[in-house]
Amino acid sequence: MSALQVQDLKRHFGGVRALDGVSFELAAGECVALIGPNGAGKSTCFACLAGQQQPQSGQVTWAGHALLDLPPAARLQRGVARTFQVAQTFEALTVLQNLQLVRCAGQLSWWDRLDQRGPQAAQALLESMDLQALRHALVADLPYGAKKRLELAMALAGWPDMQDAPRLLLLDEPAAGLAPEERSVMMALVRQVADSGATVLYTEHNMDAVFGVADRVLVLMQGRLVADGSPEAVAQDPQVRELYLGREFDIQTYKA
Numbered sequence: 001m002s003a004l005q006v007q008d009l010k011r012h013f014g015g016v017r018a019l020d021g022v023s024f025e026l027a028a029g030e031c032v033a034l035i036g037p038n039g040a041g042k043s044t045c046f047a048c049l050a051g052q053q054q055p056q057s058g059q060v061t062w063a064g065h066a067l068l069d070l071p072p073a074a075r076l077q078r079g080v081a082r083t084f085q086v087a088q089t090f091e092a093l094t095v096l097q098n099l100q101l102v103r104c105a106g107q108l109s110w111w112d113r114l115d116q117r118g119p120q121a122a123q124a125l126l127e128s129m130d131l132q133a134l135r136h137a138l139v140a141d142l143p144y145g146a147k148k149r150l151e152l153a154m155a156l157a158g159w160p161d162m163q164d165a166p167r168l169l170l171l172d173e174p175a176a177g178l179a180p181e182e183r184s185v186m187m188a189l190v191r192q193v194a195d196s197g198a199t200v201l202y203t204e205h206n207m208d209a210v211f212g213v214a215d216r217v218l219v220l221m222q223g224r225l226v227a228d229g230s231p232e233a234v235a236q237d238p239q240v241r242e243l244y245l246g247r248e249f250d251i252q253t254y255k256a
């Protein structure tokens with residue numbers, strides 16, 4: 001059975017149909033890219049899955065549980081974590097403090113000292129995201145690539161500790177604003193998260209971050225899913241080539 005089931009999701013803003021009956025499924029451990037032109041509905045879809053927005057209708061089931069009635073924090077407890085198009089971090093805190101804050105969200109009282117909370121778990125994440133050397137740097141001073149890696153680490157830090165808990169990671173343009181070299185570092189980290197057993201859904205406009213990384217590609221246009229298949233099949237899809245990728249698109253350019 002699929003880990004994530006999205007059925008007939010509809011989200012309208014007045015006359016704008018941001019999501020116009022979107023349905024798809026993800027298997028556990030799959031790494032899937034959701035692509036499409038600006039305004040296609042990708043961010044709206046992520047917001048409906050993670051709980052920042054409520055669709056007008058439809059159903060979302062994750063690991064056997066209906067998600068749509070749960071607030072974002074409860075979805076996170078069920079293993080649904082997300083990042084945003086523009087990295088959402090606490091600029092006035094250090095890298096380590098940002099991670100500690102996520103680790104103990106909802107458990108801090110005013111007399112607690114952040115520096116004494118959850119340093120071991122934060123440490124492991126710092127190492128896996130290559131942020132160890134920057135752990136005491138203020139986030140405001142970080143280069144953007146490090147900030148994006150920190151945001152990814154913060155999403156992972158929010159997952160429940162229970163071993164074998166189902167984990168869904170929603171990444172809204174994880175490589176946006178990064179130079180090609182930083183982009184491939186970031187996408188290798190994303191791939192690593194999926195290879196460790198988490199289910200990953202991400203959106204991207206950089207085609208190297210899509211066709212060289214994803215197991216499967218979903219294409220959204222004007223709020224409707226118009227293609228769902230392997231990167232090779234989607235790259236050959238006449239409608240997707242005509243309306244988004246371009247007739248000259250060659251998947252070989254983007255394969256590692």
Ligand SMILES: Nc1ncnc2c1ncn2[C@@H]1O[C@H](COP(=O)(O)OP(=O)(O)OP(=O)(O)O)[C@@H](O)[C@H]1O
Nearest residue numbers: 013016017018036037038039040041042043044045
């Ligand atoms: N809060 C809002 N109020 C009104 N319209 C909105 C709102 N949020 C999104 N929209 C509209 O819904 C449609 C889908 O927007 P969305 O941001 O989901 O697209 P997207 O595929 O993520 O685009 P991009 O690739 O540019 O981030 C667009 O027409 C957008 O203008």
